[in-house]
Amino acid sequence: MRRLMVTLLEQPKRIHGGLHLDANKTQSLQQPLRSASVPGQLYIPLSQHIGEAAEPLVEVGDKVLKGQLIARSPGYISAPVHASSSGKVVAIGDYPVPHPSGMHAACIVIATDGEDRPADTRLRMDDVFNADPADIRQRVRDAGIVGLGGAGFPASVKLNPGPDREVDLLVINAAECEPYISCDEALMCSRPQEILDGVRIMRHALNASQVVIGIEDNMPTALVQLQHCLDQTGASDIQLTPVPTIYPAGGEKQLIYALTGEEVPSQGLPIDLGIVCHNVGTAGAIARALTQGEPLISRVVTVTGEGVRQPANLEVRIGTPVADLIEECGGYTDDVARLLMGGPMMGFSLPNDSVPSIKTTNCILAASYRETPQVTAASPCIRCSDCADVCPVSLLPQQLYWYAHARNFDQIQDYNLFDCIECGCCAQVCPSHIPLVQYYRFAKTEIWAMESERQFSDMSRQRHEFRIERLEREKKALEERRAKARKALKPKVGDANAKQAEIAAALQRVKAKKAAQSVGPLNTSDLTEEQRAKIAEVDRRRSSANGQP
Amino acid sequence: MEFPTQSSPYLPLNKNLSRLMVQVMLGLIPGAMCLFWFFGWGILFNLLITSATALLAEAAMLQLRRRPVTATLCDGSALLTGLLLGLSLPPLAPWWIPVVGALFAIVVAKQLYGGLGYNPFNPAMVGFVVLIISFPLQMTLWPPPQGIEAETLGLADTLQLVFASVLPADTTLDSVTMATPLDVAKTRIGLNFTWSEILADPRYGSFAGRGWEWINVGFLLGGLWLWQRRAIHWQIPVSMLCSLFIMSLFFYVADADSFGSPIFHLFSGATMMGAFFIATDPVSAATTRRGRLYYGAGIGVLTYVIRTWGGYPEGIAFAVLLMNMAAPTIDYLTPPRVFGQKDAEKN
Numbered sequence A: 001m002r003r004l005m006v007t008l009l010e011q012p013k014r015i016h017g018g019l020h021l022d023a024n025k026t027q028s029l030q031q032p033l034r035s036a037s038v039p040g041q042l043y044i045p046l047s048q049h050i051g052e053a054a055e056p057l058v059e060v061g062d063k064v065l066k067g068q069l070i071a072r073s074p075g076y077i078s079a080p081v082h083a084s085s086s087g088k089v090v091a092i093g094d095y096p097v098p099h100p101s102g103m104h105a106a107c108i109v110i111a112t113d114g115e116d117r118p119a120d121t122r123l124r125m126d127d128v129f130n131a132d133p134a135d136i137r138q139r140v141r142d143a144g145i146v147g148l149g150g151a152g153f154p155a156s157v158k159l160n161p162g163p164d165r166e167v168d169l170l171v172i173n174a175a176e177c178e179p180y181i182s183c184d185e186a187l188m189c190s191r192p193q194e195i196l197d198g199v200r201i202m203r204h205a206l207n208a209s210q211v212v213i214g215i216e217d218n219m220p221t222a223l224v225q226l227q228h229c230l231d232q233t234g235a236s237d238i239q240l241t242p243v244p245t246i247y248p249a250g251g252e253k254q255l256i257y258a259l260t261g262e263e264v265p266s267q268g269l270p271i272d273l274g275i276v277c278h279n280v281g282t283a284g285a286i287a288r289a290l291t292q293g294e295p296l297i298s299r300v301v302t303v304t305g306e307g308v309r310q311p312a313n314l315e316v317r318i319g320t321p322v323a324d325l326i327e328e329c330g331g332y333t334d335d336v337a338r339l340l341m342g343g344p345m346m347g348f349s350l351p352n353d354s355v356p357s358i359k360t361t362n363c364i365l366a367a368s369y370r371e372t373p374q375v376t377a378a379s380p381c382i383r384c385s386d387c388a389d390v391c392p393v394s395l396l397p398q399q400l401y402w403y404a405h406a407r408n409f410d411q412i413q414d415y416n417l418f419d420c421i422e423c424g425c426c427a428q429v430c431p432s433h434i435p436l437v438q439y440y441r442f443a444k445t446e447i448w449a450m451e452s453e454r455q456f457s458d459m460s461r462q463r464h465e466f467r468i469e470r471l472e473r474e475k476k477a478l479e480e481r482r483a484k485a486r487k488a489l490k491p492k493v494g495d496a497n498a499k500q501a502e503i504a505a506a507l508q509r510v511k512a513k514k515a516a517q518s519v520g521p522l523n524t525s526d527l528t529e530e531q532r533a534k535i536a537e538v539d540r541r542r543s544s545a546n547g548q549p
Numbered sequence B: 001m002e003f004p005t006q007s008s009p010y011l012p013l014n015k016n017l018s019r020l021m022v023q024v025m026l027g028l029i030p031g032a033m034c035l036f037w038f039f040g041w042g043i044l045f046n047l048l049i050t051s052a053t054a055l056l057a058e059a060a061m062l063q064l065r066r067r068p069v070t071a072t073l074c075d076g077s078a079l080l081t082g083l084l085l086g087l088s089l090p091p092l093a094p095w096w097i098p099v100v101g102a103l104f105a106i107v108v109a110k111q112l113y114g115g116l117g118y119n120p121f122n123p124a125m126v127g128f129v130v131l132i133i134s135f136p137l138q139m140t141l142w143p144p145p146q147g148i149e150a151e152t153l154g155l156a157d158t159l160q161l162v163f164a165s166v167l168p169a170d171t172t173l174d175s176v177t178m179a180t181p182l183d184v185a186k187t188r189i190g191l192n193f194t195w196s197e198i199l200a201d202p203r204y205g206s207f208a209g210r211g212w213e214w215i216n217v218g219f220l221l222g223g224l225w226l227w228q229r230r231a232i233h234w235q236i237p238v239s240m241l242c243s244l245f246i247m248s249l250f251f252y253v254a255d256a257d258s259f260g261s262p263i264f265h266l267f268s269g270a271t272m273m274g275a276f277f278i279a280t281d282p283v284s285a286a287t288t289r290r291g292r293l294y295y296g297a298g299i300g301v302l303t304y305v306i307r308t309w310g311g312y313p314e315g316i317a318f319a320v321l322l323m324n325m326a327a328p329t330i331d332y333l334t335p336p337r338v339f340g341q342k343d344a345e346k347n
Helices: A133-142 A183-190 A192-206 A220-233 A252-260 A280-292 A322-328 A386-390 A397-405 A409-414 A425-429 A436-489 A496-522 A529-547 B017-039 B041-064 B069-073 B077-088 B096-113 B123-134 B155-164 B181-190 B195-199 B212-228 B235-254 B262-266 B271-278 B289-309 B316-333
Strands: A041-045 A069-072 A087-096 A104-112 A169-174 A210-216 A239-243 A275-279 A298-304 A312-317 A336-341 A363-368
Touching (some): A041 A087, A169 A192, A169 A252, A169 A280, A183 A220, A183 A280, A183 A298, A183 A312, A192 A210, A210 A252, A239 A252, A252 A275, A280 A298, A298 A322, A312 A322, A322 A363, A386 A397, A425 A436, B017 B041, B017 B077, B017 B212, B041 B069, B041 B077, B041 B155, B077 B123, B123 B316, B212 B271, B235 B262, B235 B271, B235 B289, B271 B289, B271 B316, B289 B316
Parallel strands (some): A210 A239, A298 A363
Antiparallel strands (some): A087 A104, A298 A312
């Protein structure tokens, strides 16, 4: 067991590169956080997280209750799915899901009955701070909680440092650096106690010695609310640290660097430094599950942009179609030009508004062309290297672009393509308007495809080799078996005399066989006595002639 | 409701290629005005001829290469190349000098390599070097700067000289031109003059060549403005000027009679224009942070070496082209340390 010590900095560090972007968060923070109404139909995708898709446990026609488990997780890296409200399962099949490609995937469709009757989830723990961490993890897992920051990695997995590692520092990511998104800020302002409860549960589950909440210094209200909550209880177990507002300070590795000055190793995880990082919304969800028994059936979503009449933060049931959320916020304005899920830097554009909002949906941005202009044709790269200046990972985006463009996928990996976090800073400052991130995604996808192709051919070759080996082994085994069988047929021999006798008998047999064979072809068996005598006579003469030449 | 899709990021882009080029052109104004003030109408003719030739050549080449003509011309890069070349040429050179230079710069050095972004060498400097190697005589046709007691040509006279090679009555080519301070210094050092003797010549002003010192100040101011607008990075000009300063200081301290002072070198010839406008051409320069420092330092050292021991009085153009050759290697050898990696060594 090793314990790594992490020191929190007095003064948070500025991250490498990055951009100062217009925050545009005030629009959605004008109104207090409120609950969106439950829609008539919920489209609940079976895969809202990183890992295997959940397997449905209900059938069309089944009545379900709010919070009832409707799909179980088949593996460790997976998350179960719950009914967000009570009603009837009306369909299970492929429907549009939030994805850049506009693809369809398996969803459970629930026609809600408006009663919102809750199920008994048995997630609540009475004495959570004395509970076994394994029990807490199991319940977090059963509650279907995934990272709410955007990636959707199952939270229970990140609460399990493993048997040979200890966690020194728990970092709660409340930086929310991307423009327009304010769901975490709204949550912190309206439910600070819930967040602190969740943070303490996480800390207990991880047995972390220090806890810090990293929050961007442009959220004074949230900071005051959290501090107020901490002061009320007189607790000093959780440190609140404002970090300088710069995009992408909310990236996991960037935030850890800002708070501790330590760099998470390339291709490594924070746990390599004894650090675990969770999103602040995830903390809230864990508190709700373990203290109120409510699984992850809703989350806060920012609905904003010039394309929507009344921007707001809404507590949204998982599976609510985006169109219902827009309706909830007064509908589209005439300026609406583009619909984004997530922020304007790392989000993706939706082809239509019928997709549901899911566990990882933090923002719906209905943007005007003024906010998100149409792409213009890209000019050639002039190697100004402004992109390299703003890269938070200190990559050389101009070189990556060059090699992606040339499809030189070996060289591009030498330039550390896979350290790219796709934050979009490079594309944002490019004077030639080259969609750089798109090139990197393309290169990554190609390399992954090549890799899986290579793995497939490796496997095929291996299988072929195994088959040859197996055939040979079987042949050999068969021969051995035959030899054994032959041996078993022979009589067991006792002493040397018997052996001698046997050898003699064998020789006799051989002689007899030879003799039989040598006469066989002469075909003389049916001869009369006379003929035989004649033959003998001839033979004798012959041999005597041979003997005296 | 249906919406158009596109890849992230989505925010409005503030930077723009043609705006960048226009900024660099604006940065040239103080230096160009000084040049015009000290050397007259010829400067303007050069600028007009090189710009027009560069634009026409670019348009023709784009047409031949079946590339969008108007959109590409609008990026301003061809015009900028023309202006940079025009500012480097002697004002009394015959009209075909700027034409040949601009043609070579755009057609060979830029478009034949694939156009903007693909040229390994600075096009304007390629054009300049072709001229100085092929037409050394025409490339010396600098008039005496304003402020020296000598014959100066007016607009009409300059027009006639440049376009028809007709000199005004009672003048010879020698009487209307004058060797540049760097040229004179080079010749006289070769004749065993001391620096103090050389500087006594009326060609020299308060701290460098008469006129040239203020032209360099002009380009320095324009360059600082560019840096302040973040149109250029500071590393290349700073390291170039520093290395030129250190080189000249070293030899000046060792032997003040035979070597020019650091201030003389910094404010002579094309030093400031080279540092802020030529060496900073991103396409042909090194792009990593450390690489830019080495690249600039290399130009500074080579410039000094060529000026002092080389065959030409001014070495900026050659130094830039030599370092252009080294830029890809410099980039390859100076990658930044990637976040989360132990060192910058490549695997």
